[in-house]
Amino acid sequence: xxxxxxxxxxxxxxxxxxxxxxxxxxxxxxxxxxxxxxxxxxxxxxxxxxxxxxxxxxxx
Numbered sequence: 001x002x003x004x005x006x007x008x009x010x011x012x013x014x015x016x017x018x019x020x021x022x023x024x025x026x027x028x029x030x031x032x033x034x035x036x037x038x039x040x041x042x043x044x045x046x047x048x049x050x051x052x053x054x055x056x057x058x059x060x
Contacts (some may be wrong), residue, residue: 004059019053023045 004012023046030042 008060012060016053016056019049019056025048 026042026046
């Protein structure tokens with residue numbers, strides 16, 4: 001991972017940006033339901049998305 005070129009770095013930044021947008025949308029979808037099973041799944045997805053974003057940010 002030490003030899004990332006500019007395009008690869010840009011792609012990682014785009015993925016991080018999209019992950020943030022996904023989390024925002026998922027949080028909105030959570031407001032639409034009162035089913036605890038659905039909110040638990042959406043929370044898990046949000047956590048995984050945030051973990052991915054953190055790991056990718058650490059690469060940079």
